Amino acid sequence: MQFRLASLHKNVWGGTLMVALGGGVVWQSLQYRVGSLRVMGPGYFPLVLGIILIATGVIIAIQGSLAAPRPAATEKLAPQWKAWALISLGIIAFVVLAQYFGLVPATFAVVFISALGDHGNSWRAAAVLAIAIVAVAVAVFWWGLQVQLPLFRWPPFPWLAA
Known part of the structure; x- marks a missing residue:
């Protein structure tokens, strides 16, 4: 063999x-x-x-x-461009939204957008997951670790409010 x-x-x-x-x-x-x-x-x-x-x-x-050895690959899988794009977009959205809108909108956006990269997730499943992760993030990072990122920031662009 x-x-x-x-x-x-x-x-x-x-x-x-x-x-x-x-x-x-x-x-x-x-x-x-x-x-x-x-x-x-x-x-x-x-x-x-x-x-x-x-x-x-x-x-x-x-x-x-x-474990049993895996069989030789017979088909070549295509790259998952939708997943790559949505996960990258989610990270960019987190960076931008955390700066201007706060922890809650940024965390919701990164989880929701990234979850849509999986073809098995629906909009509803992505929203439920995002809400759950927001609750965990608020408890751990804002309340537990006291990270200095406000939950919400309003107005997001202070120079426009004046």
Whole structure:
């Protein structure tokens, strides 16, 4: 049986990438003072996260290697230009709307526009998802972390209001 790299399960590749990334995080965290559990240094938390990333990557890679090899691709899938365009547009909309209108409209726009990039989502599903993510974003970023971005900004263009 001939071994081909392309026949490996995608989880093997993903797990390997996570192990490599975790290794880089661990290596970089060792450039700082790690300290101990009682007196943590600036490198302690990244070290722990890197180790967790490595362990997760190993588990995913092992799970992927135990899966049946995927069959060779018989058809070439066309690029999903609609998804690329809508996700990019969503990010641009977030940047612009956050600056002039605030966190709530910007978060709603990025999630709603990006969700429409998936052909399986309807307008209603995208709106429900956007409303849910706005609630989470307000709770986490505005209330929990107290990010200095107003929920709403009105008038959006102060120089026009005068």
